[in-house]
Amino acid sequence: MRSRCLVVSIASPLGRLPSFPCAMLGLALLAAHGPHALAEGAFSLTSASFRAGGAVADAQVFNQDDCKGGNRSPQLSWHDAPPGTRGFAVTMFDQDAPGRGWWHWSVAGIPATVTSLPENASSSGFLSKLGAVEARNDFDTDGYGGPCPPPGKPHRYIITVYALSTVDLRLAQGRPALMFDHEIGTATLGFARMVVNYGR
Template sequence: MVSNAPHAVAEVVASVPFTLTSSDIVADQRAPLSLVFDQNDCKGGNRSPQLSWHNAPANTQSFAVTIFDPDAPGRGWWHWAVAGIPASVVKLPSNASASGFLRKIGAVESRNDFDIDGYAGPCPPQGKPHRYIITVYALKSADLRLRQSSPSLMFEHEIRTTALSSAQLVVTYGR
């Protein structure tokens, strides 16, 4: 019976899910003004959210984060894509995009659908609130062949082809 104990523990550890949390947002709630875009009709802080992830697969080589609005007209709207986050990094501070934190750790950011490099917060048209899907990906590669300012769709393709696992949070915002 003693020889079965380690096996039972291994099964419990293996079933722990990869998760994403944030001290800046509450899942399925309205995004705070600090994260909202700060151009055009939107007047927010435009700060990328604090994010922490837990229980990534053991063979993770790097991480990527995206924020996508599936409710925008057409194919949706990319607000942020960042890749090349080292496997040793398991959290991003608030405002990681504008503060230079991502550059310091060697990560690269896409050009979002506002035609800006880095993070651009929620700013939907007047009407029904939109959902913003925040996803962290555990990747099986540390080299995605992505450069700063490449389009978000290019980031999405490279991220998805190397993803081992992902975790999500969803927030909403409407005007």
């Protein structure tokens, strides 16, 4: 029987935090209790496009209206996934966007044999050749949509690779990112992530 993903809320020393879907639970715990709240083991994420805590390069910035970037999805590599991993998913989420945040990218159906994505995997056809599927992001386009926050304080972008207990989440190309988030949460064995910044 498939486990269900419940919406949870978390108490913190600052009071009760808002409710979060299961796949966002790690972010909520980090916010409430600091960086040592979750033990992530050896599962790790690196990138030739980003460095943790660094700024997003123009190549990864969205290309529309007053954002003039390359809109190329980042190169990513991951190592030491948990035992039992049968597939991977990748997300990119802006936690500083107003309201519930902003989904920039969500990919599922990456086979367990794959441990890296080249830069521009979203637009180049690399992901579709793997049999992976991409969600509709909050720009209302399928695939990767890079950072493009309003002018002001830089936003933080969370890139996460999830190790999953299945490669088949019964998701279709272009379904909403929130649906991907829910299904990823039902099958997550572990995750590796980094946070990068971008402002205008």
